[in-house]
Amino acid sequence: MKVLIVEDEDLAAAKLIKMLEKYDSAIQILDNLTAVKDTVQWLRKNPAPDLIMMDIRIDDGVCFEIFQQVEVTSPVIFTTAYDQYAIKAFQVHSIDYLLKPFSYEKLEQSLEKLKKINTLAPPPSPTINVEELLQALQQKEPSYKSRFLVKAGTKIRSIKTEDIAYIYTDRKLNLLVTNEADRYPLDQSLDELGQVLNPDIFFRANRQLILHIDAVSAIHPYFKGRVKLDLTPPLDAEIIISSEKTPDFKAWLDR
Incomplete structure (x- = not known):
């Protein structure tokens, strides 16, 4: 079976690939x-x-x-960090869905479902009602996290979201950094965190970094329409916003 993965979180993609290979090495x-x-x-x-x-x-x-721009004839299994209100809107339009974080057993059930469909008849082309799905995603007023429980040695601390400067990935470890430059590991992926943090305050700068709006101390024009950022507290890495994301980033800062 030939599988295309559409996933922007490195750790989530790597985990999914391992699960698929466990299900069938071919x-x-x-x-x-x-x-x-x-x-x-x-x-x-x-x-x-x-x-x-x-x-x-x-x-x-x-x-x-994607479905608005190109005809998709392959069966689709959605993976999502959204809650049930969104899932109900699109589960009838796909082979299956998996609510993140999902187990190997859940993925196995979805793949077995696809296998049964394939043995009975050619898999149905997805009939995605894009307008219905996008509308459903906007219907519920989202609620966002106000604090995170983190491990600090042998203790557990509660960190308010207003005290978070940024969250970034370093060597496959997701770290929450406070305004005082304290660092704490998080179990959630950046993709999952992006769903529970208020987008008016936090911005997904790239695949490795989520920023609090107050952490941006300076913006520098960069090559080819990109911008380079200085953060407070400083991050020992070059922070570049892509040319595609720069307009959204500037609009986010200018609200």
């Missing part, structure tokens, strides 16, 4: 795409895969935008 991973634009281009240029594993919110938007 599974071929065609590609791991992270953005709507790249996925549309890939689907236009390549034969339809046997299955698409697709996260809902990816680098440059919501995955349903």
Whole structure:
């Protein structure tokens, strides 16, 4: 079986690939795409895969935008950190869905469901009602986390979101950094954190970094329409916002 993965979180993609290989070592991973634009281009240029594993919110938007731009004839299993209100809207339009974080057993059930469908008849083409799905995602007023419980040695601390400067990935470890430059490991992926943090206050700068608006101390023009950031407290890495994300980033800062 040839599988296309659409997932912008490195750790989540790596975990999914291991699960798929555990299910069937003969599974071929065609590609791991992270953005709507790249996925549309890939689907236009390549034969339809046997299955698409697709996260809902990816680098440059919501995955349903893909279906507005290109015909998708492959069966789709959605993976999502959204709660049940969103899942109810699209579960009838796909082979299955998996609510993050999901176990190997849940993925196995979805793949067995696909296998049964394939033995009975050719898998149905997804009939995605994009407008309905996008509307459903906007219907419920979201609630965002106000604090995180973190481990501090042998103790547990409660960190308010207003005290978070940024959250970043360092060598496969997700770290919460406070305004005082204290660092604490988090179990959640950046993709999952992006769903529970208020987007008016936090911005997904890239695949490794989520920023609090007050952590941005300076912005510098960079090559090809990009911008470079200085953060407080400083981060020992070059922070570049891509040319695609720069307009959204500036609009976020200028609210």
